[in-house]
Structures are given as C-alpha cells and as structure tokens.
Amino acid sequence: MTPDTAAVARFAHDLAAAIGAPPTGAIALAVSGGADSMAMLALAHAALPGRVYAATVDHRLRADAADEAAMVGRWCASVGIPHTILAPLQPPEGASIQAQARQARYDLLGAWALGTGATALLTAHHADDQAETFLMRAVRGSGPSGLAGIRTRWRLQPERWRGDAAAGPHGMLVVRPLLGWRRASLRAFATTAGLPFVEDPSNVDPRHDRTRFRALLAETPLLDVGGLARAAQHCAQMDAALAETIVLLEQDRVLAAPPEERCINVQGLPRELQRRMARRAIEHVRSMAQPAEGSWGAGTNIEPLLDALESGSGATHAGVAASAAGDRWRFRPAPPRRSP
Known part of the structure; x- marks a missing residue:
C-alpha cells in the first residue's frame, strides 16, 4: 500500500529540519521491527527511494529477536531496501543490561552506517519517548543538559574510532526526525499502510524505569506529552546557548x-x-x-x-x-x- 502523501511530505520536511538541510546521498536507518521504526522505514523509503539502508540489532537477549529481525529483512527485500542484521560478539549480561545494550547497539549501528557511506543514521524516537525521558531525568535532579532529553541530532564518535579514516573528524551524524510525532499516530500509520511490526515485551516490563514512566503518562492526563516534549526542547535550546557562551568565555579564560x-x-x-x-x-x-x-x-x-x-x-x-x-x-x- 502506498504511504499517505501528506505523511511522507511531513517526514521529508522533519528530516531536513533535523539534519539542517535536505539529506544528500544515502541514509541509514535503525529498525527494531516495532511500529515506530517500521513506520519510519516506510516513510523514508517513500521520501527517498533508492537511498535507504536499514539494519536491525539482535542483542541475543530474547529468543524471538532473531525472528523479528528476519521479519524486517523480509519486508525490506520486498521493496528493495538493503537490510543487515547486526549482533554483538557477546550478549549484555550482569547489571545495567539496558545501558550495555544501548552502548553496543550504537557501536554496531555506527560502524555499519559508516560502511554504507550514509550521511546520517536515523532512529525512531518520538514525542512520547521524549516526554518519558524528560520525566525520568527530572526526578533524578538533572540539569539543563539532561532535561534536554533526546537530541534531534548528535555526533556518534566513540573513542575507539580515533584514527579511523572512514569515521572522519566528525564521526556519524545521528538524527531523530520523529520527535514531533506521537506514538499513536505512528502506530496508526503502520497499521493503515499494512506494515508488519512486533511488540517488544520489554516495553511493558515493569522492571524497567522507562516502562513505569510510560504507564504514569498513560494514567495521568495532566502530564501532557506534547507539553513535556516542548519543555525538553526549551532545555535543549538553553543547553545550546550555554554551550555557545562557554566558547566565548574560553577566549579570555583559557590560560x-x-x-x-x-x-x-x-x-x-x-x-x-x-x-x-x-x-x-x-x-x-x-x-x-x-x-x-x-x-x-x-x-x-x-x-x-x-x-x-x-x-x-x-x-x-x-x-x-x-x-x-x-x-x-x-x-x-x-x-x-x-x-x-
């Protein structure tokens, strides 16, 4: 089914705004197989046909993960998108498994995206993710930098990439073009477009902080997702202004x-x-x-x-x-x- 043209136009606009200019060359997408990332994949394919690469990370923490990655691969094959399944040498274990998995995921995705020659790596974080992150960091006493939440764009430059000619001096640009989109609208898009998608059981696992804050938002209408996401955006602007202030201060204060x-x-x-x-x-x-x-x-x-x-x-x-x-x-x- 052809994606809704208005949604595709909105995505193309939001992607250009997130990057700072219309994308040139190929783009790389991190696709988990959930409704959010599958919607992003279909939108990107419609907006930039022939310029999309996709990858799915299988952390080998769940038996179903391999089947989910294969599902993404089958859909990509049906529309002509190159797809790669990535896996760490060893699955995360011990304490802070989610933090370990995140680090491994970006290491794998960054190296893969560099190899494709893509100019940016896209992830499907959206407004609901932003609101959850803002609340989680607020209760931990975070300052402006933490409350800025999920950045629209940032540079992935692990220290281990030093000297890697493919990474260049700036590493890989990571972009979140969906931060103005709601989870429900992305799911509705995926359903209407007939896209396959899966439900990650970790999204409803109460052992994870994010799951508990997600439930809090769902149960508390006064905690407006849009308002919280805008507050995070204001904090991001404040953080950027402070960063510029530091550059000016250093002109006189670095001895x-x-x-x-x-x-x-x-x-x-x-x-x-x-x-x-x-x-x-x-x-x-x-x-x-x-x-x-x-x-x-x-x-x-x-x-x-x-x-x-x-x-x-x-x-x-x-x-x-x-x-x-x-x-x-x-x-x-x-x-x-x-x-x-």
Missing part, C-alpha cells in the same frame, strides 16, 4: 599551558559555567593524551571533582588530574597507576 594540558580561570563564574568549562577541559586533555584509564561520556558525573576544586584541592577523574590554585584550575594527564 597558557602545554598543549596536552588545560588551565582555566573560573573567577566569579556560577557553578554551571564552571562545570561546563571543567568538562571541556577534561575532554581536551583526553583528546590530546588518549588515556587508557577511566571512562568518559556526556553523562559522566563530575560533581565530586568540582567540590574538590572549589575547596582548593584536587582529584583525578577519567584519566585526568585536576588541581586548583585559587581560581585557576589546571587539568593534565594523570600519571599511570602503579601495578600492585
């Missing part, structure tokens, strides 16, 4: 230091700006020294480090040693740990 170090002047700055300058300093040192020790990411907590620096002492975090001399904070590669 002379060896290339592999970073020294900053934080005099008179509120903690949020200190936090952001410190994070950028750590990222600078790690990019120069490439320490083998410590892990680092957008959600890494540096509050204990800030407390130590504000008290005039120092600490080591993510392979970076930080010290304070009044309002001057210095960041340098931490010496290797001694073997026992």
Whole structure:
C-alpha cells in the first residue's frame, strides 16, 4: 500500500529540519521491527527511494529477536531496501543490561552506517519517548543538559574510532526526525499502510524505569506529552546557548599551558559555567593524551571533582588530574597507576 502523501511530505520536511538541510546521498536507518521504526522505514523509503539502508540489532537477549529481525529483512527485500542484521560478539549480561545494550547497539549501528557511506543514521524516537525521558531525568535532579532529553541530532564518535579514516573528524551524524510525532499516530500509520511490526515485551516490563514512566503518562492526563516534549526542547535550546557562551568565555579564560594540558580561570563564574568549562577541559586533555584509564561520556558525573576544586584541592577523574590554585584550575594527564 502506498504511504499517505501528506505523511511522507511531513517526514521529508522533519528530516531536513533535523539534519539542517535536505539529506544528500544515502541514509541509514535503525529498525527494531516495532511500529515506530517500521513506520519510519516506510516513510523514508517513500521520501527517498533508492537511498535507504536499514539494519536491525539482535542483542541475543530474547529468543524471538532473531525472528523479528528476519521479519524486517523480509519486508525490506520486498521493496528493495538493503537490510543487515547486526549482533554483538557477546550478549549484555550482569547489571545495567539496558545501558550495555544501548552502548553496543550504537557501536554496531555506527560502524555499519559508516560502511554504507550514509550521511546520517536515523532512529525512531518520538514525542512520547521524549516526554518519558524528560520525566525520568527530572526526578533524578538533572540539569539543563539532561532535561534536554533526546537530541534531534548528535555526533556518534566513540573513542575507539580515533584514527579511523572512514569515521572522519566528525564521526556519524545521528538524527531523530520523529520527535514531533506521537506514538499513536505512528502506530496508526503502520497499521493503515499494512506494515508488519512486533511488540517488544520489554516495553511493558515493569522492571524497567522507562516502562513505569510510560504507564504514569498513560494514567495521568495532566502530564501532557506534547507539553513535556516542548519543555525538553526549551532545555535543549538553553543547553545550546550555554554551550555557545562557554566558547566565548574560553577566549579570555583559557590560560597558557602545554598543549596536552588545560588551565582555566573560573573567577566569579556560577557553578554551571564552571562545570561546563571543567568538562571541556577534561575532554581536551583526553583528546590530546588518549588515556587508557577511566571512562568518559556526556553523562559522566563530575560533581565530586568540582567540590574538590572549589575547596582548593584536587582529584583525578577519567584519566585526568585536576588541581586548583585559587581560581585557576589546571587539568593534565594523570600519571599511570602503579601495578600492585
């Protein structure tokens, strides 16, 4: 069945807005087999015929996952879309399985998307996902960066990609063109278009935080999904404005230091700006020294480090040693740990 032309036009508009320009070349899609991602797949195929690649990740955590991936593959074959099934060498296990699975998923999808030559990797996150994420982070006390929720676009650039010519200097652009779409409308589109799709049992598993917040939204009409998603968008705009402010501040507040170090002047700055300058300093040192020790990411907590620096002492975090001399904070590669 031919997809609704108005929906296809809306998708094409939203995709161009998310990327910042109409897409050039091929695009890669992460397709789980759920109604949301299958709707995105059909919309992308209609909007950009012959320019779509699709992949499904089988984490090997559920027996049905292989059949679901095969289902996506069959539909792709029926319309001429190249489809790949990806799987990690070892399935996630132990604590934080969802976080491990997410990391493995993006590692696999990013490397695959680079291999296709695609200019962007699309995921099917939508407005309901955004509202759930906003609530989850709000109750955890997140600041503007966390409350910004699911970003419309971001760059996937794992540290292990350093030196990979295919990744280039900017990695892979990840885009979410459906953040203005509701879950119900995507399901209705998939049903009307006759698309096959599956229900992931983890979406109703009460052991997961997101499932509980999804139920809370469904049971509480006053928690308007559209309003929460707009609040996340406002936080994203605030976060972007603060990021630009930091770039301007660094012109005067980054002091002379060896290339592999970073020294900053934080005099008179509120903690949020200190936090952001410190994070950028750590990222600078790690990019120069490439320490083998410590892990680092957008959600890494540096509050204990800030407390130590504000008290005039120092600490080591993510392979970076930080010290304070009044309002001057210095960041340098931490010496290797001694073997026992």
